[in-house]
Amino acid sequence: MQEVKNTLAENFGGRVTTLGSHQFKLDDCPDLSGKVAVVTGGSEGIGFGVTYTLLKHNIAKVYVLSVSKEVVEGAKDAVAKELGQDKADRTIWLQCDLSDWPRVKEVAETIKRDNDRLDILVNNAGRGIMTAELTPYGVDRHMAVNHMGHVILTSHLLPLMKRTAEQGNVVRISNQASNVHNMAPSDTKFASLDEINADAGPNGQYGRSKLAAILYARYFDRKVTRNGHPKVLMNATHPGFVSSKQSRTDIFEAFPLGGYAMSHGLEPFKKDQFEGAVPTIYAVTMADKSGQYICAPAIREAGSELSQSEELADNLMELTRNVVREKMRSESAAQGCPFDDLVLY
Numbered sequence: 007m008q009e010v011k012n013t014l015a016e017n018f019g020g021r022v023t024t025l026g027s028h029q030f031k032l033d034d035c036p037d038l039s040g041k042v043a044v045v046t047g048g049s050e051g052i053g054f055g056v057t058y059t060l061l062k063h064n065i066a067k068v069y070v071l072s073v074s075k076e077v078v079e080g081a082k083d084a085v086a087k088e089l090g091q092d093k094a095d096r097t098i099w100l101q102c103d104l105s106d107w108p109r110v111k112e113v114a115e116t117i118k119r120d121n122d123r124l125d126i127l128v129n130n131a132g133r134g135i136m137t138a139e140l141t142p143y144g145v146d147r148h149m150a151v152n153h154m155g156h157v158i159l160t161s162h163l164l165p166l167m168k169r170t171a172e173q174g175n176v177v178r179i180s181n182q183a184s185n186v187h188n189m190a191p192s193d194t195k196f197a198s199l200d201e202i203n204a205d206a207g208p209n210g211q212y213g214r215s216k217l218a219a220i221l222y223a224r225y226f227d228r229k230v231t232r233n234g235h236p237k238v239l240m241n242a243t244h245p246g247f248v249s250s251k252q253s254r255t256d257i258f259e260a261f262p263l264g265g266y267a268m269s270h271g272l273e274p275f276k277k278d279q280f281e282g283a284v285p286t287i288y289a290v291t292m293a294d295k296s297g298q299y300i301c302a303p304a305i306r307e308a309g310s311e312l313s314q315s316e317e318l319a320d321n322l323m324e325l326t327r328n329v330v331r332e333k334m335r336s337e338s339a340a341q342g343c344p345f346d347d348l349v350l351y
Contacts, residue, residue, distance in 0.1 A: 016301040017185070017246040019277035023284075023303055030288045030304035032280060038065040038291070042124050044117060044163065046071045046104065046156065047131025049081040052182070052245055055283030056128055056290075061085055061093040063291075065126075069117055071102040071159075072131065104131055104155030105141045107334060114162030123170040124163060126290045127179040129156040129219075135186070135212045138205040143333040146203050152215035156181065157222065157326055161350045164230070164238075171237035179226075180289040181219035183242040183299065188310045189213035196322040199329055220299050220309050221319040227297025228316070239296040241289045246302045248282035277302070326350060 008027055015026030043060050047053035048070035060068050070078055078099040086094035102113045117124065132152040139147045145154070160179060167177045190213040191206050206214060219242045226240040281302070288304040299309040312318055327350045 012301075012305050012307075015303065016244060016305060016307075019246070019281045023277075023281065026303050026305050028304045028306070030284060030292065032059050032062075032284060032287055035059055035063045035287050035291050038063045038125075040066050041126065042067045042069075042121055043126035043128065043290070044069045044071065044124065044159075045128040045130060046102070046159070048072065048128070049074070049078040049099075051279050052248055052282040052286065053128070053130045054081050054084075055279040055281075056130065056286050057081070057097065058085060058089070059280070059283055059287050060126070061089055061096060065096065067096050067098065067121075069098050069100055071100050071104075071113060073101065073103050075099060075101065104151045104159070105143075105147060107143070107155065107158050107330065110155055110158045111162055114159055117163060118166045121166065123173070123175070124166045125170055125175060125177055127160060127163060127167065127177075128182075128286060128290060129160065129180065130182045130286065132182060132215070133212070135208045137208055138211050140203065144203075145199065145329060145333065146211065148211045148215040149202050149218065152182075152212075153218040153222065153322075154326055154330060156219075157323075157350055158330060160240075167238055168235055171235060175237065176294075177238045178290040178293060179223075179238075179240040180286050181223050181240065181242040182216075182286070183219040183223075183244055184212070184216040185244050185301070186213045187217040187220055187313060190217040190310075190312060192312075194312060194318070196318060196325045198325070202325070217310070217313055218322055220313040221315075221322050223299070224297040224313075224316070225319040225323050228319075231296035239293055241293050241296060241298045241300055243285040243289050244299070244301040244307075245282040245285055246277050248277045248279065323350070 011025035012027055014022045043065055045053055045057050048057040049072050057068055057070060072078055082094045082097055100113045102109055104110060133148050141147050141150045171177045189209040191210050194214060223240045223242040230238055285300050285302045285304060289300050299307050301307050
C-alpha cells in the first residue's frame with residue numbers, strides 16, 4: 007500500500023505529496039548564508055523554483071546558466087518583487103547552451119576564476135520529450151545536452167568543489183533525472199556513438215538521457231565520493247509531472263495530437279514549478295549520501311534494473327569520454343588542449 011502512496015506522492019501535486027514515506031518541504035531548506043551555487047536552466051520551470059528557493063534561504067551567490075537573457079531578466083524581476091532587490095542582485099547570468107561544449111568549458115573557467123568556493127551544482131537544464139536530432143557535432147541532442155554537457159560542466163568545476171569540501175563543507179550536486187528513465191531502450195549498452203544516435207522515439211530518446219543521469223550519479227559515487235572525497239556528493243532526482251514549458255508546449259513537437267493528454271489532460275494534477283523543485287532542493291541541501299535516486303518529495307528509490315548496473319555506468323562514462331575527446335579534438339588543438347587533459351567524471 008505504501009508503494010502506491012509513494013507513486014502518487016512522487017508524481018502528482020497537491021495534497022497527495024503528503025502520502026510519501028519521506029517528507030520534505032521547501033521551507034525545510036536550511037540557511038545557506040555564505041554558500042555559492044550554479045543552476046543550469048535556472049530561470050524557468052523547475053530551475054526557477056530551485057533558484058528562487060536558494061535565494062529565499064540566503065544563498066550568497068547563484069549562477070544561472072541558460073540560453074535566453076530575456077527569460078533570466080523576467081525571472082530576476084520576479085525575485086526582486088517577491089524577495090527584494092538584494093536577493094535578485096545575488097544572481098549572475100552566464101549564457102550557456104549545453105550542447106556547445108567549448109562554451110560550457112569557458113563558463114566553468116569563469117566561475118572558477120571568480121570564486122574561492124562552490125557548494126551546490128544543479129544539473130537541471132535539458133531537452134524534453136522531443137524527436138531525435140543531432141547537434142552540429144553529430145551527437146544525439148538529448149544525450150549531448152542532458153548528459154554530456156553536464157558531465158563537462160561538472161568535471162571542469164570539480165577541482166573548485168573538491169577544494170570547498172576540503173575546507174570542511176559538504177558539497178552537493180544533483181542531476182535532473184525522471185521516472186521516464188524506465189522507457190530507455192531495454193537493449194541499451196552505451197557501447198557506441200551509433201547506438202545513442204539511433205532514433206529510439208521521443209520517449210526512448212528522453213528516457214535514455216535520464217537513465218544516464220542516474221548512472222552518472224552512481225558512477226560518481228564510486229569514483230569520487232568513495233574514492234577520497236566523502237564530502238562531495240552527487241545524486242539524481244525525479245520531480246514528478248510538473249507544469250512547465252516542456253509539458254505544456256514542447257510535447258507537441260513530438261506528439262502533435264497525443265500531446266494534448268500531457269499538456270491539458272494532466273494539467274490539473276501536475277505539480278507547479280516549486281513542487282517540482284522539492285527533491286532537487288533536498289538533494290543539494292540535505293542529502294547525506296551519494297549515488298541515490300531521489301524521487302519527490304524526498305523518497306529514495308532503486309530505479310530500473312538498468313540504472314543499477316555498474317557495468318552500464320562504466321560503459322556510459324567511457325563512451326562519454328571518447329565522444330567528447332573525439333568531437334573536441336580540433337577545439338583542443340586550437341585552444342591549448344582544454345579537453346585532452348580533462349578528467350571527465
